[in-house]
Amino acid sequence: MSALVVSVCSPVRRRSRQRSRDPYIERLQAGSKLPSRDRRGGERRWRLTSRHAALTRRAASIRGGRVLMASIEIRQFGCRSDNFGVLVHDKDTGTTIAIDAPEEQPILDALEATGWTLTHILTTHHHGDHVEANEALKARFQVEIIGPAKERDRIPGIDRTASGGDTLDVGGIRVEAIDTPGHTLGEVSYYMPDAKALFAADALFSLGCGRLFEGDAAMMWDSLQRLRALPDDTMLYCGHEYTATNARCAIDIDPQNLALQERVKEVEHLRVEGKPTLPVSLGREKKTNPFLRADDPELKAAMGMEDAQPAEVFAAIRKKRDGY
Ligand SMILES: [Zn+2]
Numbered sequence: 001m002s003a004l005v006v007s008v009c010s011p012v013r014r015r016s017r018q019r020s021r022d023p024y025i026e027r028l029q030a031g032s033k034l035p036s037r038d039r040r041g042g043e044r045r046w047r048l049t050s051r052h053a054a055l056t057r058r059a060a061s062i063r064g065g066r067v068l069m070a071s072i073e074i075r076q077f078g079c080r081s082d083n084f085g086v087l088v089h090d091k092d093t094g095t096t097i098a099i100d101a102p103e104e105q106p107i108l109d110a111l112e113a114t115g116w117t118l119t120h121i122l123t124t125h126h127h128g129d130h131v132e133a134n135e136a137l138k139a140r141f142q143v144e145i146i147g148p149a150k151e152r153d154r155i156p157g158i159d160r161t162a163s164g165g166d167t168l169d170v171g172g173i174r175v176e177a178i179d180t181p182g183h184t185l186g187e188v189s190y191y192m193p194d195a196k197a198l199f200a201a202d203a204l205f206s207l208g209c210g211r212l213f214e215g216d217a218a219m220m221w222d223s224l225q226r227l228r229a230l231p232d233d234t235m236l237y238c239g240h241e242y243t244a245t246n247a248r249c250a251i252d253i254d255p256q257n258l259a260l261q262e263r264v265k266e267v268e269h270l271r272v273e274g275k276p277t278l279p280v281s282l283g284r285e286k287k288t289n290p291f292l293r294a295d296d297p298e299l300k301a302a303m304g305m306e307d308a309q310p311a312e313v314f315a316a317i318r319k320k321r322d323g324y
Contacts, residue, residue: 072173072195074237076276077110079103082241083129084278086199088173088192089116095171097122098143099190099199100239101133108140119171122162123147124201125187126154130239134158146170148177150186162188164226178227182220183210191230198230198282201239206280207263208246208321209291210239217315221294228292232283243267243277249321250290254302259287290317 071091079085079102086099087110096116098107100123111118118141123131125148134145134156146168149161162168164179176191180203187210189200202210203220204227212220247264254260263284267277286292293299294317295310305313 072192074195074197074279075110075114076237076278077106078241078276079106080129083239084237084241084276085110086237087111087114087116087118088195088197089114090171090173093172095119095173097170097173098137099237100124100130100201101137102129102239104133104136107133107137117141118143121145121157122170122175122190122199123155123158124189124199124203124239125184126151127184127202130201131156148186148188150181151184162190164188180204180223180227182212182215182217182223185214187223189227191234196231196234197237197279198227198234199237200227203227204236204285204289204291205238205240205246206236206243206277206285207250207260207267207289208242209289209318211322212318217318218311220291220318221311221314224292227282228286230282232281232286234282235279236282236285237279241276241278244271245324246289246321249324250288253290253317253320254293254299256302257288257298259284263288 073089073091075087075089077085083100083102085102085106087107088097088099089095094117096111096118097120098118101107101121107118118137121134121137121143123134123145131147137143138145138157144159145155145157146160146162147155147158149163152158152161160168162175162177164177166177168175168177173192174194176193178189178191180187180189180200183202187201187203189198189203191198203223204210209220209224244267247267250260251257251264263280270277290299291314294314297306300306300308300313303313303316305316308316
């Protein structure tokens with residue numbers, strides 16, 4: 001599976017909620033080089049130079065306290081047979097967070113490729129394919145391991161706990177913990193508003209959701225409604241590459257859904273090319289993932305369950321998916 005790097009630049013809000021939409025500033029923050037000289041003409045050089053100076057002044061005033069800009073980069077890579085590893089890096093602070101630790105070597109390879117030093121691990125739940133490398137990485141690096149409070153006794157090397165509703169400062173990156181039980185009873189998903197990224201591990205997959213090993217359908221439906229409440233432009237990262245199988249089930253349930261038809265074609269294309277199907281925007285998932293639409297009259301009709309409660313519809317979708 002090929003690695004994916006997504007650069008995200010956004011302000012860490014201090015006093016102002018104003019967000020820069022200037023693409024030039026965003027490129028600057030993303031590390032793009034500004035032209036130091038323009039070989040084609042003096043006027044253009046002057047404009048760029050002035051622009052750069054204005055930006056420099058603006059950046060200084062921002063650092064002066066009004067808005068602190070953060071530059072966050074996310075790298076996704078394959079681990080084990082179908083797990084994802086993810087690193088979140090803040091260029092300004094050097095903070096590097098691993099989302100779960102499925103396998104040591106691919107994480108070490110990603111750190112070496114980027115030159116980043118691991119500082120934190122955010123654990124979502126206790127399953128072995130999400131915590132296997134916790135202790136090995138802790139032995140190599142000065143990492144702080146943060147994991148769900150309800151599973152603290154089952155998370156190797158845990159230093160700090162997180163529960164739904166907590167806003168955590170993880171090496172300067174703001175992280176909101178969201179309780180998402182169902183797959184396990186204590187699973188926590190992590191949302192980074194300044195990176196517009198959601199790490200939902202085995203609670204929510206693209207076009208699917210986690211198997212109900214410890215919780216029930218009503219519990220998982222509640223969990224997924226909490227994730228569904230996040231903004232459409234949030235990018236969803238998951239624990240596994242299960243999208244192709246999920247897509248077959250989803251299109252069987254909801255064959256008339258045009259957004260889903262489009263996503264299914266895209267998923268087929270990506271998998272043929274050996275590329276990951278994630279991340280994906282939460283907005284697209286809200287239109288295509290049957291598990292996020294258990295209360296949608298069109299999906300209920302497609303299931304032949306117009307009068308059923310959403311949790312019952314959700315349970316029926318989960319049962320159908322278990323057969324794939
Ligand atoms: Zn799991």
